[in-house]
Amino acid sequence: MLELKDVHAQYGAIVALRGVSIHVAEGDLVGLLGANGAGKTTTLLTIAGVIKPSRGEITFRGVSLAGLPPEMIVRKGIAMVPEGREIFPTLTVQQNLRLGAFIRRNRVEYRHDLEEMGELFPILGERMHQSAGTLSGGEQQQLAIARALMSRPRLLILDEPSLGLAPRLVDQVFRLIARLRREGMTILLVEQNVIQTLRIVDRAYLISMGQVEMSGTPEELKRHVDMESVYLGATVAARGGGQGRGAP
Amino acid sequence: MNEAIRFIVDVASLGSLYALMALGLVLVYGILRLVNFAYGELIMIAGYTLYLLSGSPLPWLVMAACAVVAALAASVLTERVAFRPVREKSLTAMLITSFAVSTLFQNAALLFISPRARLVPLPDLFSESIVIGGMLFFVRELLAIVVSISMLVLFTALLNRTVLGIALRAAADNFRMTRMLGVPANLVIGVAFAISGFLAGIVALFWLGRTASVMPGIGLEPLIVAFVATVLGGMQSLVGAVVGGYVLALMTVGINTFLPQALVDYRQAFTFSLVILILLFRPEGLVRGK
Ligand SMILES: Nc1ncnc2c1ncn2[C@@H]1O[C@H](COP(=O)(O)OP(=O)(O)O)[C@@H](O)[C@H]1O
Ligand SMILES: [Mg+2]
Numbered sequence: 131m132l133e134l135k136d137v138h139a140q141y142g143a144i145v146a147l148r149g150v151s152i153h154v155a156e157g158d159l160v161g162l163l164g165a166n167g168a169g170k171t172t173t174l175l176t177i178a179g180v181i182k183p184s185r186g187e188i189t190f191r192g193v194s195l196a197g198l199p200p201e202m203i204v205r206k207g208i209a210m211v212p213e214g215r216e217i218f219p220t221l222t223v224q225q226n227l228r229l230g231a232f233i234r235r236n237r238v239e240y241r242h243d244l245e246e247m248g249e250l251f252p253i254l255g256e257r258m259h260q261s262a263g264t265l266s267g268g269e270q271q272q273l274a275i276a277r278a279l280m281s282r283p284r285l286l287i288l289d290e291p292s293l294g295l296a297p298r299l300v301d302q303v304f305r306l307i308a309r310l311r312r313e314g315m316t317i318l319l320v321e322q323n324v325i326q327t328l329r330i331v332d333r334a335y336l337i338s339m340g341q342v343e344m345s346g347t348p349e350e351l352k353r354h355v356d357m358e359s360v361y362l363g364a365t366v367a368a369r370g371g372g373q374g375r376g377a378p
Numbered sequence: 379m380n381e382a383i384r385f386i387v388d389v390a391s392l393g394s395l396y397a398l399m400a401l402g403l404v405l406v407y408g409i410l411r412l413v414n415f416a417y418g419e420l421i422m423i424a425g426y427t428l429y430l431l432s433g434s435p436l437p438w439l440v441m442a443a444c445a446v447v448a449a450l451a452a453s454v455l456t457e458r459v460a461f462r463p464v465r466e467k468s469l470t471a472m473l474i475t476s477f478a479v480s481t482l483f484q485n486a487a488l489l490f491i492s493p494r495a496r497l498v499p500l501p502d503l504f505s506e507s508i509v510i511g512g513m514l515f516f517v518r519e520l521l522a523i524v525v526s527i528s529m530l531v532l533f534t535a536l537l538n539r540t541v542l543g544i545a546l547r548a549a550a551d552n553f554r555m556t557r558m559l560g561v562p563a564n565l566v567i568g569v570a571f572a573i574s575g576f577l578a579g580i581v582a583l584f585w586l587g588r589t590a591s592v593m594p595g596i597g598l599e600p601l602i603v604a605f606v607a608t609v610l611g612g613m614q615s616l617v618g619a620v621v622g623g624y625v626l627a628l629m630t631v632g633i634n635t636f637l638p639q640a641l642v643d644y645r646q647a648f649t650f651s652l653v654i655l656i657l658l659f660r661p662e663g664l665v666r667g668k
Binding site: 212221 | 548551555556559560561562563
């Protein structure tokens with residue numbers, strides 16, 4: 131469904147991606163793992179049309195995304211839950227969701243989906259008319275995900291949705307992602323939380339210094355000795371604790 | 379008592395105009411981080427449109443509508459022709475472009491019309507005054523209050539109730555994310571410049587109404603007023619712009635009313651001192667963005 135071939139990207143003189151190739155098949159939940167500064171967010175921003183790759187190609191459902199601005203990428207069916215959530219704090223919860231559905235014209239469907247989001251995320255349902263800035267971190271994350279779902283995407287991309295959340299809420303986010311996957315959504319998930327991610331993904335890529343170092347099923351990746359300490363630093367050593375995370 | 383009412387009316391009429399001006403400036407700033415130095419020239423363009431129509435048999439309201447449309451069109455056109463091509467390059471490029479556009483408009487007025495002030499037609503109502511409760515008020519002042527507040531109400535409704543308005547607020551807060559949700563950059567920027575130009579046109583009618591004339595350099599003062607008001611209120615927020623407008627008017631009228639005549643000539647110095655203090659101690663302005 132989504133294919134990145136040898137994608138290079140840079141910020142001015144700083145080279146962030148040195149040939150990233152990734153494949154996400156329809157219905158898959160694919161993980162993109164790597165330490166801070168590895169190039170995960172940059173990879174997502176090139177997909178979203180925010181950063182223009184200096185080399186390589188990106189295709190979605192067989193069509194090249196080259197040169198498309200962000201507002202066209204979402205129309206192709208790719209929705210983004212960005213790093214740091216980036217909800218609109220001065221708008222109400224409902225207004226945030228309304229913008230999530232900006233590309234859709236059908237008001238009846240919008241009403242229906244709004245109700246559905248209220249059921250999927252009861253906290254949001256209760257706070258529709260509250261300004262989004264008053265929500266807690268976990269609630270804001272739910273809002274960011276709900277907002278992305280409002281565009282009815284074919285591919286949902288999430289950038290470190292568990293970052294900065296309390297352990298209980300981290301579990302909740304991972305359960306939600308696993309559920310969306312079961313319901314048929316194709317998902318590309320960026321995480322530093324290796325242990326929890328490998329529990330729910332179909333396949334994962336490990337990227338480091340702007341390159342894919344390794345890829346495979348969770349079993350294949352786990353078999354690799356010391357993968358976590360090599361790529362993600364010592365803080366993830368809390369294996370099995372379920373809350374390990376890369377160094378901030 | 380009468381003194382107090384007079385003071386409030388003065389602040390309200392000046393403040394309403396300042397608020398509209400600041401709003402027009404901050405709307406574009408919020409989205410592009412661009413202080414549009416050509417903003418004052420939109421007022422100039424509205425003025426010359428009135429001047430050029432002055433011989434015509436059109437009723438004044440139609441002339442005024444033409445002037446507002448001219449300011450709006452000039453604003454949208456400068457975005458298309460001048461800002462859009464350099465938008466992706468850098469903020470500095472846009473700033474310099476806005477200086478260039480400002481200079482271009484002023485020089486066009488110098489060259490094609492005149493360096494000297496020209497009279498603009500105004501309705502008789504503007505120079506009339508009425509007595510309410512034993513006090514004399516300029517109709518122009520009261521009209522400025524009514525029109526400005528109607529604009530603010532209309533504008534608030536637009537920003538809160540329409541999808542486009544919500545998108546505009548979102549873009550002013552986080553342009554990149556707004557685009558990622560599918561809101562076209564050219565649409566929000568175009569609409570922001572259109573509203574900005576529209577507000578400049580409305581303001582122009584009352585601004586020019588004070589002197590009943592227009593000249594090439596007339597845009598400078600409103601630009602500075604709008605800029606100071608947004609700095610006071612907070613560049614990050616639309617509410618801040620409105621608050622800043624009224625606060626600046628309160629200061630201006632306060633200085634005129636309470637300071638000894640000898641000091642009133644230095645009121646710009648007082649105003650700017652206050653701006654410097656605010657920048658030092660509360661750089662985000664009176665109203666925080668987030
Ligand atoms: N806006 C930017 N300007 C310059 N360099 C950047 C910018 N954003 C990221 N980088 C650099 O690009 C590299 C990859 O960053 P990023 O994609 O954010 O990594 P990750 O999401 O994996 O933590 C890092 O070396 C980072 O310093
Ligand atoms: Mg990142």
